Amino acid sequence: MALEDHLLTESRNPLTTGIDAAGALGIVEIMNDEDVKVVEAVRAEAANVAKAVEWTAERFRRGGRLIYVGAGTSGRLGVLDASECPPTFSTPPEMVVGLIAGGQAALTRSIEGAEDHAEIGAAEIADMGVTDRDIVVGIASSGRTPYVLGAVREARKRGAATVGIACNRPSLLGDEVDLDVALLVGPEVISGSTRLKSGTATKMVLNMITTGAMILIGKTLGNRMIDFTPVNEKLRIRARRMLRELAEVDDDRAVELLAACGGRLKTALVAQLAEVGPEEADALLAANGGQVRRAVAAKTGASRL
Known part of the structure; x- marks a missing residue:
C-alpha cells in the first residue's frame, strides 16, 4: 500500500x-x-x-x-x-x-x-x-x-x-x-x-x-494598528484621528505632535501621554518592548489608556 x-x-x-x-x-x-x-x-x-x-x-x-x-x-x-x-x-x-x-x-x-x-x-x-x-x-x-x-x-x-x-x-x-x-x-x-x-x-x-x-511586540494598541508612519493622506488622517481619540487632543495638537515625532504615531502617543519629548518617548518604548501602555506607565505610574 x-x-x-x-x-x-x-x-x-x-x-x-x-x-x-x-x-x-x-x-x-x-x-x-x-x-x-x-x-x-x-x-x-x-x-x-x-x-x-x-x-x-x-x-x-x-x-x-x-x-x-x-x-x-x-x-x-x-x-x-x-x-x-x-x-x-x-x-x-x-x-x-x-x-x-x-x-x-x-x-x-x-x-x-x-x-x-x-x-x-x-x-x-x-x-x-x-x-x-x-x-x-x-x-x-x-x-x-x-x-x-x-x-x-x-x-x-x-x-x-x-x-x-x-x-x-x-x-x-x-x-x-x-x-x-x-x-x-x-x-x-x-x-x-x-x-x-x-x-x-x-x-x-x-x-x-x-x-x-x-x-x-507592540504593533497594536488594543485592536488598533498604531505602528505605522503616515506616508499618504489616508494614513495621515488615520494617525491624527487616533491621536485625537487616544490622547484626547484636538486636531491642531495632533498635527503638531506627528510633525515633532517624525510622523511616528507610537512616539507621538507616548510623548503626549507621558508628557515627554520625542527622544525620551522613543527611549521609553525601547525599554518597554515597544508597548505604549507599558512605556507610559513606566513614566507616569499609570497607563492612562
Missing part, C-alpha cells in the same frame, strides 16, 4: 460523493458544512499555535526573522502572509519572508517537480544565512514535501526554531520540527484538493502567528 493511502488529506470524503449532482446551491451548502470543521480543527491546536506565536515574537525581539517554507498552495499561502506584513504592520520586508518551491514563477503556475528536491529547500535556507535568531515554519498539508523537509532540517542544524504545519498526524514533517501543528480537517470536499479545507485552516493559523506576534 502506498504512503498516500494512509494520508488523511488524500482519503475520500463519504459526505461529498454526490457533490457533482447537487447543483450550485447544494455544492455551496456541502462545502460550507465541511468548512465548519476547519474552525474546530484549528481550535484543537490552539496551544501549539500559541507557542508558535510566542516563539515568533521572541525571535522578532532579538532582531530575527520568521521564514515560511512551502510548495504549491502551502507555499503561496506563506508568501501571501509574509507580503501582507509590511503594509499592515510597517515591518521591513526581510522580517517575514515566504519561500516557495520553484521561486516567484510558482506563485502563478505549477512548477513541475519543484517540491521534490530536499536539497533545494536546504540550500535556500543556507543562502538566507538562517541562525538561531530566526524561526522557520514549514508548511505542507501532506506533511511529507521533500522541499519543506530539507528546509527545516537545515534550519535546525543552524539552531533556528522550527515549526511544522501539516494536516496529517503523524507526519514526516512533524518528526523533523521542534513544534508540530497538525490541522486535522479531514478528507477534502474534492479528494486531495488541499487548497480547500487544508488551505483554509493553514491560512487561519498563519494569520494567528503573524498577527499574534505583532501584537506581542
Whole structure:
C-alpha cells in the first residue's frame, strides 16, 4: 500500500460523493458544512499555535526573522502572509519572508517537480544565512514535501526554531520540527484538493502567528494598528484621528505632535501621554518592548489608556 493511502488529506470524503449532482446551491451548502470543521480543527491546536506565536515574537525581539517554507498552495499561502506584513504592520520586508518551491514563477503556475528536491529547500535556507535568531515554519498539508523537509532540517542544524504545519498526524514533517501543528480537517470536499479545507485552516493559523506576534511586540494598541508612519493622506488622517481619540487632543495638537515625532504615531502617543519629548518617548518604548501602555506607565505610574 502506498504512503498516500494512509494520508488523511488524500482519503475520500463519504459526505461529498454526490457533490457533482447537487447543483450550485447544494455544492455551496456541502462545502460550507465541511468548512465548519476547519474552525474546530484549528481550535484543537490552539496551544501549539500559541507557542508558535510566542516563539515568533521572541525571535522578532532579538532582531530575527520568521521564514515560511512551502510548495504549491502551502507555499503561496506563506508568501501571501509574509507580503501582507509590511503594509499592515510597517515591518521591513526581510522580517517575514515566504519561500516557495520553484521561486516567484510558482506563485502563478505549477512548477513541475519543484517540491521534490530536499536539497533545494536546504540550500535556500543556507543562502538566507538562517541562525538561531530566526524561526522557520514549514508548511505542507501532506506533511511529507521533500522541499519543506530539507528546509527545516537545515534550519535546525543552524539552531533556528522550527515549526511544522501539516494536516496529517503523524507526519514526516512533524518528526523533523521542534513544534508540530497538525490541522486535522479531514478528507477534502474534492479528494486531495488541499487548497480547500487544508488551505483554509493553514491560512487561519498563519494569520494567528503573524498577527499574534505583532501584537506581542507592540504593533497594536488594543485592536488598533498604531505602528505605522503616515506616508499618504489616508494614513495621515488615520494617525491624527487616533491621536485625537487616544490622547484626547484636538486636531491642531495632533498635527503638531506627528510633525515633532517624525510622523511616528507610537512616539507621538507616548510623548503626549507621558508628557515627554520625542527622544525620551522613543527611549521609553525601547525599554518597554515597544508597548505604549507599558512605556507610559513606566513614566507616569499609570497607563492612562
